[in-house]
Amino acid sequence: xxxxxxxxxxxxxxxxxxxxxxxxxxxxxxxxxxxxxxxxxxxxxxxxxxxxxxxxxxxxxxxxxxxxxxxxxxxxxxxxxxxxxxxxxxxxxxxxxxxxxxxxxxxxxxxxxxxxxxxxxxxxxxxxxxxxxxxxxxxxxxxxxxxxxxxxxxxxxxxxxxxxxxxxxxxxxxxxxxxxxxxxxxxxxxxxxxxxxxxxxxxxxxxxxxxxxxxxxxxxxxxxxxxxxxxxxxxxxxxxxxxxxxxxxxxxxxxxxxxxxxxxxxxxxxxxxxxxxxxxxxxxxxxxxxxxxxxxxxxxxxxxxxxxxxxxxxx
Amino acid sequence: xxxxxxxxxxxxxxxxxxxxxxxxxxxxxxxxxxxxxxxxxxxxxxxxxxxxxxxxxxxxxxxxxxxxxxxxxxxxxxxxxxxxxxxxxxxxxxxxxxxxxxxxxxxxxxxxxxxxxxxxxxxxxxxxxxxxxxxxxxxxxxxxxxxxxxxxxxxxxxxxxxxxxxxxxxxxxxxxxxxxxxxxxxxxxxxxxxxxxxxxxxxxxxxxxxxxxxxxxxxxxxxxxxxxxxxxxxxxxxxxxxxxxxxxxxxxxxxxxxxxxxxxxxxxxxxx
Numbered sequence: 001x002x003x004x005x006x007x008x009x010x011x012x013x014x015x016x017x018x019x020x021x022x023x024x025x026x027x028x029x030x031x032x033x034x035x036x037x038x039x040x041x042x043x044x045x046x047x048x049x050x051x052x053x054x055x056x057x058x059x060x061x062x063x064x065x066x067x068x069x070x071x072x073x074x075x076x077x078x079x080x081x082x083x084x085x086x087x088x089x090x091x092x093x094x095x096x097x098x099x100x101x102x103x104x105x106x107x108x109x110x111x112x113x114x115x116x117x118x119x120x121x122x123x124x125x126x127x128x129x130x131x132x133x134x135x136x137x138x139x140x141x142x143x144x145x146x147x148x149x150x151x152x153x154x155x156x157x158x159x160x161x162x163x164x165x166x167x168x169x170x171x172x173x174x175x176x177x178x179x180x181x182x183x184x185x186x187x188x189x190x191x192x193x194x195x196x197x198x199x200x201x202x203x204x205x206x207x208x209x210x211x212x213x214x215x216x217x218x219x220x221x222x223x224x225x226x227x228x229x230x231x232x233x234x235x236x237x238x239x240x241x242x243x244x245x246x247x248x249x250x251x252x253x254x255x256x257x258x259x260x261x262x263x264x265x266x267x268x269x270x271x272x273x274x275x276x277x278x279x280x281x282x283x284x285x286x287x288x289x290x291x292x293x294x295x296x297x298x299x300x301x302x303x304x305x306x307x308x309x310x311x312x313x314x315x
Numbered sequence: 316x317x318x319x320x321x322x323x324x325x326x327x328x329x330x331x332x333x334x335x336x337x338x339x340x341x342x343x344x345x346x347x348x349x350x351x352x353x354x355x356x357x358x359x360x361x362x363x364x365x366x367x368x369x370x371x372x373x374x375x376x377x378x379x380x381x382x383x384x385x386x387x388x389x390x391x392x393x394x395x396x397x398x399x400x401x402x403x404x405x406x407x408x409x410x411x412x413x414x415x416x417x418x419x420x421x422x423x424x425x426x427x428x429x430x431x432x433x434x435x436x437x438x439x440x441x442x443x444x445x446x447x448x449x450x451x452x453x454x455x456x457x458x459x460x461x462x463x464x465x466x467x468x469x470x471x472x473x474x475x476x477x478x479x480x481x482x483x484x485x486x487x488x489x490x491x492x493x494x495x496x497x498x499x500x501x502x503x504x505x506x507x508x509x510x511x512x513x514x515x516x517x518x519x520x521x522x523x524x525x526x527x528x529x530x531x532x533x534x535x536x537x538x539x540x541x542x543x544x545x546x547x548x549x550x551x552x553x554x555x556x557x558x559x560x561x562x563x564x565x566x567x568x569x570x571x572x573x574x575x576x577x578x579x580x581x582x583x584x585x586x587x
Binding site for chain 2 (some may be wrong): 029030031032033035036038039040041043044045046047048049050051054057062064068081082096108109110113114118124126127128129130131133134135136137138142143145146148151152153155156183186191197215216228240244246250251265268269273276282283286288289292293297
């Protein structure tokens, strides 16, 4: 590609208007800050200003009409005393941990399998990938219909689903939420593990075979330790995604039965757009940002440059 | 990878095929039969009388409009991203000023902001700007939240352009504009296509911003159409699922013809 593009550079030499280019030139042919300014301004206005505003709004009372009114720490103290808020936080954590526990083994197994050279691998991988293409909305609507107690699969398979209404109990509703997220996002994590498994040096397996180690021992003693950076990356993605799960809850369970699946992200939405308590909603949002940021920082710490060392280990 | 096939993983992979395939099978067969047939025969039966009525009805009942709105939003988001991100990435890679480095760190910070966290202030801002229930009000935040990943992808690709090429052009007296148009853009094609795919998927599949920033049916995007269909006529499962198929049709077509670009766009990794 590099060689192909160089002639184009020379052949269109004269076509650029001098007057326009010299204005933004910094003299040494390097772009100045003006090149970054439009994007920075746009991003600042629509991503960073809202982030600052969410902090400000968390100290105000605002019902969506008129102007926000400063109330100090009122929202925060109300939230700490709110049993639904506390429950929603635990639920967010529980859903996240459950998601990691269910998705990680499935993704590792599928990823390691997909890194192999089986004949049917390419076709199956193409099918596996489809859930990730769809919007969370479409996936949630689809599963709501497939699991419908009256018209869905549970009515056909009562031996598996009991009376069929999975959405009627907390355990059933949580199970549905975790399952649907797993169904949709496993391909993403599988792809991460597939890439990592392909990068494991073959020498390690050859050495293990000479030592007489079987497939299972090779998996636990070579593949799994070699995947550990990918496991960190994948888990961080799962944790951030899990903590902020919203669309699936809104469409599949509406936080129910009762408030049994009302996680913090959904509670924030309810506070804002159902009870019009935008101040309290902002406080919840801020809490979510803080947790997400802490996790991202932990990711930088945990991965870092030891990535380089680990792939060379034992070679 | 290894000498012997891994039978355990192979068996697991078939179970997963069933898990992935079952809802997709229900999705397809349900949409080609009437509501009465679906209720009578259950979700797993193959359609006896094939019909396209569900699709036709959905398109008549607003989905043609929602589809068009989503196209408008997607094109606008991709347009904004393509206008802003390439110059930014070029500056990040080639500028020697400190300010550009600070901007890059702000964008990295942006990677950690979940859009859920800003919907309340976004609602406030968009209202103040008079853009509530306006597609432009959906386009602006969607584009902003697609930018950090796109910047990461594109600056990664631009960083791979060898310094000798830049120097050769600088020696010839080329201005940043000329280097950008004649060297950087042509050599970043793969990254640009990943950026286009990533941002259009974000726009096409976006739900949260349309949910809180639009209201009327003439400004509905397709995900909102699905959500409202479910809350209003959730019992019409064939009609609902036909709408699901309509919403995923363009993505599936791209998947069939440009799988590599799509996968890279989804993973948010640089196209190389």
